[in-house]
Structures are given as C-alpha cells and as structure tokens.
Amino acid sequence: MEAPQYVAARVQQALAEDGRTNELGIRVDVRGDQLFLRGQVSEAGQRDRLGLVAHEAAPELHLHNEITIVGDVFDQGEDEHLD
Amino acid sequence: MSTLTDLRIAAVGDIHLGEDARGRYRRRLEGIEQRADVLLVAGDLTRHGTLEEGRVVADELRDLPVPVVTVLGNHDYHSDLQFEIASELRDAGVIVLDDDGVVLEIGESKLGVVGGKGFGGGYAGKCASEFGEREIKNFVSHTRFIAEAWKVALKEIVADHRVVLSHYSPIKETLEGEPPEIYPFLGSYLLAEAVDTVGADLILHGHAHRGTEKGITPGGIRVRNVALPVLGKPYAVYCMDGAC
C-alpha cells in the first residue's frame, strides 16, 4: 500500500500541474481513507475544480473539500496609515 | 487629498483571473477612485498564463478611474506568453513593470513605482548560492540580475514617494503561515537588500497565498503581502503622509 505522505504529495502535484487548476497553495492531508483539502481560493469554480482534480488523482479516497472562498467580500475594512 | 504629497495606494496581488472571471472581477473595484489614487497589482494576474486569460485581465482593468500599475507573476509565465500578456495589458492602458520604473503624477505629488516579478532563492543564511550545477547557478543569478536592475531603477527615480512592486517576497516575515521548506521558492533576501541599499517607502508583493500581510526589511522598509487570499478583501489601501 502506498504511504499516505506519497498519496498527499501526488495529489498536491496534480493540483499544481493540472491545467484545470494550477493551484499551488492548497494543503493536502491524508488520514486513513480520508483526503482533506484546505486553503483559500477566490471563487467557487476553482474550489470545485480542485476537488475534481484531487478526486481523479486519488479516487480511492473519500474527499473532504474544505477550501474556503475569499475576496468576494465587498466590505473593505480599514485602510492602513503608513507614517 | 489633504496636503501636497498625500497619497492613497490601493494594492492587491494574485487575482488569478480565469476566463470565467470575464465581466465579473471589475465590480470588485467599483468606487476605488473614492478610496485610492492608484492601484498596484502584484502579479499572478492569470491562472495559467494563457493569452485568453491575459485578455480577460486587460479588459477587467481597462479604463479604471485610477491609474493601474502591475507586474507579472509566475503563473503569468506558465504558457511562455508573458510578453504577449504584457502587451495586451499595455494596450488596455495598464502600466506593466518589468524590472524598471515609472513616475506617476498624482495631484501635486509624484509617485515612483519600481519593480517586476522578482524571483526565489531563499533568505540570508538559508539560501541557494551561485555554485555547482548550471541549473542552480542560473536560478540564483536570475534573482541577482533582477535585484541589480531594481537598484538601478530606484536610483534613477525622482519622486516624493517610492514604492517597490514585486510578485516574489523580499523577506520571510510576510511568508509566515507558509511551510518553511518552500521559502526558497517564495522569494529572496537579495530583493530586500537591493531596495534597502537605495531606499523606498514601501514594498508590495504577493505569491505567498498563505502568508502574512505585514513585515519589515532589515533596513526598516515596510513590506506588505497583498496576495488576495491574505487580504481577504478586494484590495488594501495604504495611506502616506496622513492621507485618508
């Protein structure tokens, strides 16, 4: 059986190198037969593609796509004063 | 703006627009002219660096009510179309820096922006050096070449404020949150050293999506990681000389 670290590395490479995603900043963890994706992307389509590519790279694992969407908020928050 | 040299700088990086962002990204910048005088974009404009994506970025940034200055990121180089993407952006009125600088007149104040993509290599004491295989030497000398070009460009700029715009990070503090093993691929201290030598008011970068917004160079220059996932809002605004 392939060690979980190698499976996670293979999934991470797929997310980075697959033309549908090319996403480098996703954390991939394998625990038993569970595959966890964590990180932040700017839109839901990319989150779904990441889930798909991860599933294709490790179809035997149960996928938990916990990636969050950021940058869609219109609340600007506070400006920073540099002086 | 309240005094002659006041300036409000909006900044964001890693917007990673795919073709599905066409017509959708721009609304995030609505009203930016009320909040800022200029928008600086710190690279990784596209996902895969295709020309189609480059055109989406150009259209989304076209004719904004504030001037837009950008650099490219590693994703924008992925399809070997970086020059074509840059010229699409320039045709849309966006200033694209490639290891050079520009001076913008904003009200009565002059803002100098110097920069480019930057590159990796790591941080002092834990970095690659120009030794051994040709591939390693090429890697390190690429960063050295860039740092030297920024130094030259910074020296030439005459302005009230000087800001450096990069994709890769000049310091490791703003990488906090990223795994330390990949720091050498996220930036290089040579970039900070070059800017510290000449001086600047602010360095902006992206690339480290899991990093931290605020840091400072060994020479005391403020550094901000403006990667969109780090900011969690469409752009940050930095105010100089009591503006805002």
Ligand SMILES: [Fe+2]
């Ligand atoms: Fe990025």
Ligand SMILES: [Fe+2]
């Ligand atoms: Fe990047």
